[in-house]
Amino acid sequence: MEKAEIPGKTIYRLSIYHRCLRRLDENQIETVSSSTLAKAAGVNPAQLRRDLGYLGTFGTRGLGYPVSELSEAIREVLGRENLQPVIMVGVGNLGAALLRYDGFQKEGFEVVAAFDAVPEAVVLRGIDVPVHDVDQMPAFVASNNIKLAVLAVPAAQAQEVSNELVDAGVQGILSFSPTVLQVPDSVTVNSVDLALELEQVSFFVKKDGKGNTPKPVKG
């Protein structure tokens, strides 16, 4: 019965470990200890071991973890064995920048199409993903069996577009709109609110007169 639930925070950190491991692997390093990897990932060694414990038993006592094997195991758990298609909705400032961003591809996601209310207005410099009218989104999602969407529309339209995505069959949304989206429980939403992230930093900066407030760390 190896069916322990993996907490969301652990998942997030596993992704970080995965990146570090890939770098180690590229450098031909075959083994790494929890303390070394933990330092690279910015976490406590005990936490790292606890996190890896969810995957099974990989380490060798007195030695450490086998880099490529562990990397592979994490990739499997994260479900990153093959490319996963994603659509982008909203190709304004941010959406366009995200379309040019190669970080998603590097982590195994492929942005296969983009949708905008006014696709004619989109500046296509450096964008090689087709940009369609948002009307065509539901059909595209259905026929290509899309599960993931990145939402980068203005706040005022976010809820409406989110509803359309959910109706079309999307099951996961990464939203950049500064709004709280209401979705059914079956749909996963992750909201990245840029201004709030900055505000978070700001608070802990100005509070350093003497009251030693703890450092904020992403969930």
Next chain:
Amino acid sequence: MEKAEIPGKTIYRLSIYHRCLRRLDENQIETVSSSTLAKAAGVNPAQLRRDLGYLGTFGTRGLGYPVSELSEAIREVLGRENLQPVIMVGVGNLGAALLRYDGFQKEGFEVVAAFDAVPEAVVLRGIDVPVHDVDQMPAFVASNNIKLAVLAVPAAQAQEVSNELVDAGVQGILSFSPTVLQVPDSVTVNSVDLALELEQVSFFVKKDGKGNTPKPVKG
């Protein structure tokens, strides 16, 4: 002795409440109950009351909270009474999009200058913030007493630029580089890793065969 430490997670939510309250205020709504505001913010009502409890006693039993008064109180705690200057470092895809993004301004931050290794290469369409060579950053930070920086440089340069920012006197960094930054304890870093946020969504989407994994919610 009203000196209770406010947890980071509460700070983040206070920012959300603040936004909701501003919207209510614009709509001339004078009073709001914890359950209404909580629903708008996507949290549990008890949590909302607990969070507001850190600020003091504002509500009226049987009635709710005075919208504008509460909004003001939060703004004070967050230290958002006046505009706060921020610099942007790295004006590539993402950096340029963030410069055009008006969300920071709306939350009381002003991006006063941007820096890039190759400022000549920056496409200035829609950007009205001066873009300087990164060499000039330390002097600018010192003479303008800048405390906050947004970092949007490639991963390979992130740590180096981060060091320069810290040396120059920056105390808070919002980083978009997919790397773990090592900084002194006195400096606050908040790292937003776009690909990892998408990965987080992806994991919880594909795990819905039957194992009902919990929904991830930002910090």
Next chain:
DNA sequence: TCGTGTGAAGACGTTCACAGCT
């Protein structure tokens, strides 16, 4: 009666500390 404020309980996440394997 309605809704706040809060003690107490519970859930969750992190870290310690050490037994045990190599």
Next chain:
DNA sequence: AGCTGTGAACGTCTTCACACGA
């Protein structure tokens, strides 16, 4: 000796549930 794997302690955040004021 060195490092993993993990019970147990600890700390933090969330939610319940209800007393109390308007």
